[in-house]
Amino acid sequence: MNLSCQSCGAQLVVADTLRTATCPYCAAPSVVERPPTPDRPPPTFALGFVQTPQKARELARENLLRRSFWAPSSVRNASVEELRGIYVPAWLYSALAESDFSATIGEDYTETETYTTTENGKTVTKTRQVTRTEWRPLRGRHAEYIPDVLVTASSGLPNDELEHIEPFDLRALRRYDDALVAGWISEEPSLPPQQCQEQARAEVVEHLRQRLASFMPGDSHRDLQYSTRFHQESLVVCLLPVWVLALRHDPKSPPLRFLVNGQTGKVHGRVPVSWVKVLIAVVLGLLVLGGLYLLLSSHGKGLR
Ligand SMILES: [Zn+2]
Secondary structure (H helix, E strand, O other), X not given: OEEEEOOOOOEEEEOHHHOOOOOOXXXXXXXXXXXXXXXXXXXXXXXXXXXXXXXHHHHHHHHHHHHOOOXXXXXXXXXXXXXXXXXXXXXXXXXXXXXXXXXXXXXXXEEXXXXXXXXXXXXXXXXXXXXXXXXXXXXXXXXXXXXXXXXXXXXXXXXXHHHHHOOOOHHHOEEOOHHHHOOOEEEEOOOOHHHHHHHHHHHHHHHHHHHHHHHOOOOEEEEEEEEEEEEEEEEEEEEEEEEEEEEOOOOOOOOEEEEEEOOOOOEEEOOOOOHHHHHHHHHHHHHHHHHHHHHHHHHHHHHO
């Protein structure tokens, strides 16, 4: 059955037995049936689920309890039974990145300096070692093949959330097969490839900042600038196994999501703070302090 979430835009493919009225990504009750997408090529690769539903629930529950002391009760008591396994679409990107860079390189050297100072009322001349830096400009070109950058292709699961449960062990990637996703919820890529490609390039550029910095000669550098061109780019769709628990504790705020990496068990979720709980704790704390103060001051008077 093909479903579409009118709230987050997810394009789901769901086994009939998993028929759902709410979106597994955003918990919005705005899931409608849609016609199948014509001529959509199947994903190229997929990673299978390793974590069992029981283990995923256990991980989610531990995480929820550990981090939700200050959370609204609705979150703290959320049912992890609602955790759902989804084959999330992602783009696997690789490219040859060629960068022209320029920087100012610093070489340190020591110099002996003479200086005058006053000792016992007399002016004396002394020497000391000082470190100085000589700066010189450097230009160059750096080329590097960047394999396996994963970016989300799902409008239901933003890239920054996916990054929190990475890495996936891509050595376990296999050719996509319909049998793998049978009985599961899966999603078709719902973000435009162009947007995913830009996201992947941005990740590579960010990665190169550290790479180039680590290659710089000398003792220090500054003003590192570079521009990168991409060659031999490849972008293929793969499905990633993710357990998702979506909660709506407040209809007006965005949904909360707990994610468990279906392969490694890495958990991610943001927990909101209940200001009512914090306020009660502060008031209780002040009452205790006030009580202690009264106790100590009356005790002090008794001694006098
Ligand atoms: Zn949704």
